[in-house]
Amino acid sequence: MVDVYLYGMIAASTMYVIDDAFEYPQPNQYADIKQTLPSIGGEAINSAIILAKCGLKIKFDGCWITRSNEKKIRDLLRPFDIDLSRLTITQDGCAEEFVITDKSSRTVFGNYAKFHSGPKQWNSPREEDIQNARMVGLDPYFKDDALLAATLCVKNNKPYVTLDCRYDEYIARHAAAVVISHELRDQAYRDRDAQDVFEQYLTHCSGLVIFTFGSDALWYARKGQEIKKIMPYQITPVDTTGAGDSFRWAIIYGLLNNWNDETTIDFASAAAACVCLSAPHTLHAPDLNGIQLFMKNYNQSGNKTI
Numbered sequence: 001m002v003d004v005y006l007y008g009m010i011a012a013s014t015m016y017v018i019d020d021a022f023e024y025p026q027p028n029q030y031a032d033i034k035q036t037l038p039s040i041g042g043e044a045i046n047s048a049i050i051l052a053k054c055g056l057k058i059k060f061d062g063c064w065i066t067r068s069n070e071k072k073i074r075d076l077l078r079p080f081d082i083d084l085s086r087l088t089i090t091q092d093g094c095a096e097e098f099v100i101t102d103k104s105s106r107t108v109f110g111n112y113a114k115f116h117s118g119p120k121q122w123n124s125p126r127e128e129d130i131q132n133a134r135m136v137g138l139d140p141y142f143k144d145d146a147l148l149a150a151t152l153c154v155k156n157n158k159p160y161v162t163l164d165c166r167y168d169e170y171i172a173r174h175a176a177a178v179v180i181s182h183e184l185r186d187q188a189y190r191d192r193d194a195q196d197v198f199e200q201y202l203t204h205c206s207g208l209v210i211f212t213f214g215s216d217a218l219w220y221a222r223k224g225q226e227i228k229k230i231m232p233y234q235i236t237p238v239d240t241t242g243a244g245d246s247f248r249w250a251i252i253y254g255l256l257n258n259w260n261d262e263t264t265i266d267f268a269s270a271a272a273a274c275v276c277l278s279a280p281h282t283l284h285a286p287d288l289n290g291i292q293l294f295m296k297n298y299n300q301s302g303n304k305t306i
Contacts, residue, residue: 002057007062016033018101039283042095053287056253057083066096099241130158140169162177164183175206176208180209180211202225205223217231250272
């Protein structure tokens with residue numbers, strides 16, 4: 001039995017850190033690169049890393065990786081003892097990204113649009129993996145296979161956490177928690193009132209609903225509750241890549257520990273902040289003790305329900 005089965009994205013990644021004396025250049029301008037860091041992209045795999053650092057036993061499955069990137073990915077993940085037995089290796093295709101970051105921004109280049117519009121490059125979920133987990137983290141991007149994973153979770157009474165689904169989709173409606181970013185809202189509900197959209201999620205969804213707004217106050221509630229708001233931890237980030245991934249899946253940690261919603265979200269916010277203070281993101285982020293120490297030392301007036 002594993003604590004969490006994570007089904008979703010993994011991608012080879014390289015981070016280029018711009019020297020502090022420069023900003024991300026405008027067209028035809030220049031900037032020095034201070035560091036080049038091997039990294040890993042993908043919501044599910046970064047979730048696996050942060051949860052493994054919290055002491056949980058993790059199994060991962062999802063999209064394929066190329067033979068040329070296999071050693072890099074396995075070497076980076078080896079310290080976290082994540083079960084990668086389902087990882088499929090292929091000769092070409094697969095997701096890959098490059099991240100350029102400066103003091104105030106990050107810019108991602110990749111092939112995700114081609115990946116998602118092209119032929120299938122991921123495994124289908126296996127029911128036995130879901131049955132053998134206490135909880136599931138589910139990326140919604142794999143079309144019918146993501147829906148199959150959610151259906152198998154419901155069939156086997158396994159709670160799952162997901163992200164960025166429309167409120168009328170099966171995956172959102174049956175999730176133990178669904179986290180909705182401003183990117184999804186801008187895409188799916190442009191020009192809609194945010195509070196009205198949130199109320200629609202509460203009407204349709206059976207679990208915890210969370211709206212994130214970057215460094216602004218996030219919203220959360222369950223069906224029949226008033227909307228609550230809480231400020232994220234206010235920090236000066238080093239790298240914001242992976243912060244959203246860590247927040248979403250730190251929710252899993254709170255749910256597994258039967259914490260109340262405010263405690264769960266506070267912990268998830270702290271995990272995301274710790275990731276933002278590390279480069280490259282989850283790979284060098286602190287473990288559970290480090291997150292708890294950060295929370296203890298932080299000025300709590302910066303993270304109160306409002």
